[in-house]
Amino acid sequence: MDLLAFLNLNELSLGMSKLSMYPLFDIAHYIVSLMALKEQPGAMAVARRSPFACWFSSMLFCFGGAVLSNLLLAEPPVAPLSNDGNVLLASIIWYLVFYCPQDLVYRSAALLPIRLVLSGMKEVTRTWKVLGGVAQAQKHYKDGILVMIAVGWAKGAGGGLISNFEQLARGVWKPETNELLNMSYPTKVTLMGAVLFSLQQCQYLPLQTHHLMFIYTVFLVVNKTSMMLSGSPSWLFSPVEGAAYRVLFAEQPTDLATAATPKAPRAPGRTPSSDTCAAPKQDGRAASESQNGSAASESDGEAPTESETRGEDQTPSGVGGSKKTD
Amino acid sequence: MDLLAFLNLNELSLGMSKLSMYPLFDIAHYIVSLMALKEQPGAMAVARRSPFACWFSSMLFCFGGAVLSNLLLAEPPVAPLSNDGNVLLASIIWYLVFYCPQDLVYRSAALLPIRLVLSGMKEVTRTWKVLGGVAQAQKHYKDGILVMIAVGWAKGAGGGLISNFEQLARGVWKPETNELLNMSYPTKVTLMGAVLFSLQQCQYLPLQTHHLMFIYTVFLVVNKTSMMLSGSPSWLFSPVEGAAYRVLFAEQPTDLATAATPKAPRAPGRTPSSDTCAAPKQDGRAASESQNGSAASESDGEAPTESETRGEDQTPSGVGGSKKTD
Amino acid sequence: MDLLAFLNLNELSLGMSKLSMYPLFDIAHYIVSLMALKEQPGAMAVARRSPFACWFSSMLFCFGGAVLSNLLLAEPPVAPLSNDGNVLLASIIWYLVFYCPQDLVYRSAALLPIRLVLSGMKEVTRTWKVLGGVAQAQKHYKDGILVMIAVGWAKGAGGGLISNFEQLARGVWKPETNELLNMSYPTKVTLMGAVLFSLQQCQYLPLQTHHLMFIYTVFLVVNKTSMMLSGSPSWLFSPVEGAAYRVLFAEQPTDLATAATPKAPRAPGRTPSSDTCAAPKQDGRAASESQNGSAASESDGEAPTESETRGEDQTPSGVGGSKKTD
Numbered sequence: 001m002d003l004l005a006f007l008n009l010n011e012l013s014l015g016m017s018k019l020s021m022y023p024l025f026d027i028a029h030y031i032v033s034l035m036a037l038k039e040q041p042g043a044m045a046v047a048r049r050s051p052f053a054c055w056f057s058s059m060l061f062c063f064g065g066a067v068l069s070n071l072l073l074a075e076p077p078v079a080p081l082s083n084d085g086n087v088l089l090a091s092i093i094w095y096l097v098f099y100c101p102q103d104l105v106y107r108s109a110a111l112l113p114i115r116l117v118l119s120g121m122k123e124v125t126r127t128w129k130v131l132g133g134v135a136q137a138q139k140h141y142k143d144g145i146l147v148m149i150a151v152g153w154a155k156g157a158g159g160g161l162i163s164n165f166e167q168l169a170r171g172v173w174k175p176e177t178n179e180l181l182n183m184s185y186p187t188k189v190t191l192m193g194a195v196l197f198s199l200q201q202c203q204y205l206p207l208q209t210h211h212l213m214f215i216y217t218v219f220l221v222v223n224k225t226s227m228m229l230s231g232s233p234s235w236l237f238s239p240v241e242g243a244a245y246r247v248l249f250a251e252q253p254t255d256l257a258t259a260a261t262p263k264a265p266r267a268p269g270r271t272p273s274s275d276t277c278a279a280p281k282q283d284g285r286a287a288s289e290s291q292n293g294s295a296a297s298e299s300d301g302e303a304p305t306e307s308e309t310r311g312e313d314q315t316p317s318g319v320g321g322s323k324k325t326d
Numbered sequence: 327m328d329l330l331a332f333l334n335l336n337e338l339s340l341g342m343s344k345l346s347m348y349p350l351f352d353i354a355h356y357i358v359s360l361m362a363l364k365e366q367p368g369a370m371a372v373a374r375r376s377p378f379a380c381w382f383s384s385m386l387f388c389f390g391g392a393v394l395s396n397l398l399l400a401e402p403p404v405a406p407l408s409n410d411g412n413v414l415l416a417s418i419i420w421y422l423v424f425y426c427p428q429d430l431v432y433r434s435a436a437l438l439p440i441r442l443v444l445s446g447m448k449e450v451t452r453t454w455k456v457l458g459g460v461a462q463a464q465k466h467y468k469d470g471i472l473v474m475i476a477v478g479w480a481k482g483a484g485g486g487l488i489s490n491f492e493q494l495a496r497g498v499w500k501p502e503t504n505e506l507l508n509m510s511y512p513t514k515v516t517l518m519g520a521v522l523f524s525l526q527q528c529q530y531l532p533l534q535t536h537h538l539m540f541i542y543t544v545f546l547v548v549n550k551t552s553m554m555l556s557g558s559p560s561w562l563f564s565p566v567e568g569a570a571y572r573v574l575f576a577e578q579p580t581d582l583a584t585a586a587t588p589k590a591p592r593a594p595g596r597t598p599s600s601d602t603c604a605a606p607k608q609d610g611r612a613a614s615e616s617q618n619g620s621a622a623s624e625s626d627g628e629a630p631t632e633s634e635t636r637g638e639d640q641t642p643s644g645v646g647g648s649k650k651t652d
Numbered sequence: 653m654d655l656l657a658f659l660n661l662n663e664l665s666l667g668m669s670k671l672s673m674y675p676l677f678d679i680a681h682y683i684v685s686l687m688a689l690k691e692q693p694g695a696m697a698v699a700r701r702s703p704f705a706c707w708f709s710s711m712l713f714c715f716g717g718a719v720l721s722n723l724l725l726a727e728p729p730v731a732p733l734s735n736d737g738n739v740l741l742a743s744i745i746w747y748l749v750f751y752c753p754q755d756l757v758y759r760s761a762a763l764l765p766i767r768l769v770l771s772g773m774k775e776v777t778r779t780w781k782v783l784g785g786v787a788q789a790q791k792h793y794k795d796g797i798l799v800m801i802a803v804g805w806a807k808g809a810g811g812g813l814i815s816n817f818e819q820l821a822r823g824v825w826k827p828e829t830n831e832l833l834n835m836s837y838p839t840k841v842t843l844m845g846a847v848l849f850s851l852q853q854c855q856y857l858p859l860q861t862h863h864l865m866f867i868y869t870v871f872l873v874v875n876k877t878s879m880m881l882s883g884s885p886s887w888l889f890s891p892v893e894g895a896a897y898r899v900l901f902a903e904q905p906t907d908l909a910t911a912a913t914p915k916a917p918r919a920p921g922r923t924p925s926s927d928t929c930a931a932p933k934q935d936g937r938a939a940s941e942s943q944n945g946s947a948a949s950e951s952d953g954e955a956p957t958e959s960e961t962r963g964e965d966q967t968p969s970g971v972g973g974s975k976k977t978d
Contacts, residue, residue, distance in 0.1 A: 048575065048576075074729070077400070082467045084470075144734035173499075173825075177823065180702065181822070183704070400726050402724060404789075407796065407798040410797075494830070494863070499825075620939035
């Protein structure tokens with residue numbers, strides 16, 4: 001990493017890698033996560049109706065990654081509760097975010113500059129969680145790179161991946177949508193991180209751990225901040241994804257048809273098949289959302305400015321968009 | 327415990343703490359649990375249609391606590407099956423309750439005096455299960471009082487806590503209701519017991535284990551019996567719960583508004599916000615119940631006299647009730 | 653096993669028991685399983701919309717048994733991912749089955765002779781999986797025959813047993829149907845195998861392991877082939893099941909009624925009670941299927957010729973059928 005050395009960032013990254021997440025960064029993570037929960041439609045009604053269900057759901061938002069990664073590795077999913085300090089901290093913040101008189105805490109934290117700082121700090125915890133998950137998996141499966149990716153991803157984006165069951169605790173059930181069918185930005189970026197850290201830990205990447213931590217963290221924070229400031233989804237790799245999708249997964253026109261009518265509108269011929277599939281799903285989703293009185297959920301604890309990223313961001317639509325530019 | 331010594335109860339409680347649950351008390355637990363399952367709407371149809379699904383569901387009713395507590399501690403959830411005697415006993419009782427000619431077994435056990443005795447004996451097993459769960463958790467996390475509470479609660483009230491998934495085995499899915507959103511009496515009383523036993527095991531309570539077992543068991547049996555005899559929900563701590571709810575979680579009127587109109591009907595102003603939240607939920611619940619052809623479920627294996635406790639017993643309604651007395 | 657010795661099959665069975673499933677038989681298992689997934693209504697739409705959800709669902713189809721049996725024994729459910737070779741193989745076949753240009757792979761494999769061979773080979777893997785599950789359970793619970801049956805069954809028929817959750821990954825939710833309520837042929841035959849192998853491992857059967865493997869495998873392959881060729885469900889044990897059901901679980905007419913009107917149409921008197929239960933369920937199922945745009949699912953990775961076996965094959969209907977022949 002001559003570049004990093006040149007920029008004299010070696011020591012900075014080494015110092016950063018020794019940062020303790022507890023308590024400051026963890027607090028930021030809890031605040032941002034619980035604000036995202038509070039912003040879910042129907043969440044406040046549950047908070048009034050059953051504080052306990054709200055607390056349980058909040059703990060899944062805050063510790064979902066640890067719960068899921070422990071489940072995957074057959075370690076006790078109840079383990080996060082054994083960390084009294086963190087649970088106490090998360091519970092206090094839960095109380096302040098949901099029940100503070102005048103809603104002071106939520107309103108203060110929702111001010112853009114404060115939210116920006118908190119969201120940035122939350123993104124820092126993501127690096128630590130992904131790396132923690134990868135290392136945890138490596139203890140069980142020394143060379144199991146796929147297991148390392150899966151567990152790192154689960155630990156970093158657990159809240160989103162188990163959102164169906166977190167919602168169930170609040171009495172909401174939306175089977176037609178999940179993070180696998182329709183990945184949100186945090187889920188994608190965490191998967192990317194899990195792949196990078198797994199490759200690095202298996203020494204397929206010519207990088208030291210703290211360098212990768214530094215690069216990935218900076219990428220996360222910059223990306224998140226610019227998304228919040230611009231208010232638009234700026235998932236850098238959309239073009240790459242779209243291209244990969246078109247090459248690997250799109251329906252290929254038959255050779256005969258291409259040969260016979262090379263300029264015929266094959267693309268429209270293709271579109272309906274995928275659109276007709278997608279349309280009823282999305283209708284169903286909209287219908288169920290209005291039934292449940294709740295719109296798209298953000299279970300990974302993200303700012304609402306991202307809730308618009310889904311839908312636009314999903315691969316087939318991305319492809320549809322790029323088709324128009326063909 | 328001078329009081330206990332004074333009453334010469336020390337030896338009694340010590341003797342009681344050495345009682346074996348197997349087989350008599352376990353039999354009572356299985357009978358009462360399976361009668362509660364049989365009383366669920368649609369259960370008999372499933373029993374005729376698919377005896378295997380009915381058996382599986384019955385085992386979840388009888389051993390749900392052990393399954394859930396094992397899951398939480400990453401011990402094999404299939405472990406209860408390794409106890410041949412208990413499974414055989416539960417299976418025989420399942421057969422007799424569901425398929426006995428003339429329904430003799432169910433009808434006999436449903437006679438009030440017999441049911442009273444059986445329900446009392448079932449409550450005794452609750453003490454053993456809660457304590458068992460707390461001790462099981464303590465083996466994994468020596469000082470993890472939160473883990474001990476969680477596992478003790480799971481072991482004592484597991485059937486209720488996993489009721490969504492137990493129902494799924496029978497083809498019933500009611501996501502809008504669960505024991506977290508709307509705690510039933512057995513779930514609450516088990517949580518209380520789990521807290522007490524965890525405090526005692528961590529030596530925060532000046533009590534010996536067998537004293538606490540005695541006190542808690544007597545409380546359970548007396549409370550249960552009086553509820554069954556009076557037919558009314560007599561959850562002793564409703565006023566405490568209501569007060570705690572009002573102090574901690576109720577929407578506080580804004581200071582300005584209070585100052586300006588101290589005698590204005592703020593409560594009605596508050597009520598709609600919580601009522602409008604609750605109303606559609608409850609409508610939805612009613613609707614889905616009529617669709618599923620099933621009413622409120624009693625998955626912890628309780629007598630039907632308790633099914634009315636829910637709804638009245640839930641905290642916000644309790645608050646609503648106490649508001650009227652303001 | 654003098655008969656086997658007489659037929660000189662001893663060596664054949666011993667040789668067969670040493671067969672390696674990897675890679676040929678595993679490939680057949682993956683191809684047949686993934687073709688069954690592709691034939692599920694809506695699966696191709698998901699494959700276009702979200703290749704990742706499709707891949708995840710495919711892995712559950714291919715490795716569901718290992719995931720479920722690990723969950724039951726508190727071993728890491730993520731373990732199948734640590735076997736890089738198998739995951740790579742399954743992923744390649746997933747890609748070829750779903751996205752091959754001109755759908756060449758699927759169309760070739762769907763030709764009857766090829767499908768026949770592949771399905772036969774897939775059935776061979778079932779023997780290995782059931783025995784593997786039984787042995788895996790025996791390591792944890794030496795004499796726990798019920799645990800051995802449960803885990804052997806889970807490992808052999810896991811894809812079917814977890815189908816509710818596999819479907820959830822694809823955004824489909826059909827709570828009103830599951831393999832417990834309505835066992836399909838592969839689930840039943842696997843349960844039978846799990847019972848046989850568990851009895852054999854506990855030495856209740858006078859058979860050597862490789863003899864039982866041989867007999868069970870031949871039974872599986874012959875039965876499967878004849879079912880595919882005849883296109884009809886030929887579950888050999890339907891009469892036994894029906895008889896057992898009538899003796900054990902059917903509603904018995906009251907003695908008085910029988911005495912008074914021995915020739916009165918009791919059966920019709922009985923039928924409504926079970927029909928009225930079944931009818932709304934089935935209506936509900938049909939309705940939800942048309943909503944979801946999907947018909948009966950085949951989650952164990954079976955050929956579509958079997959999808960008709962369900963419904964006809966379920967016990968109560970079987971009883972209804974045999975009633976007519978009374």
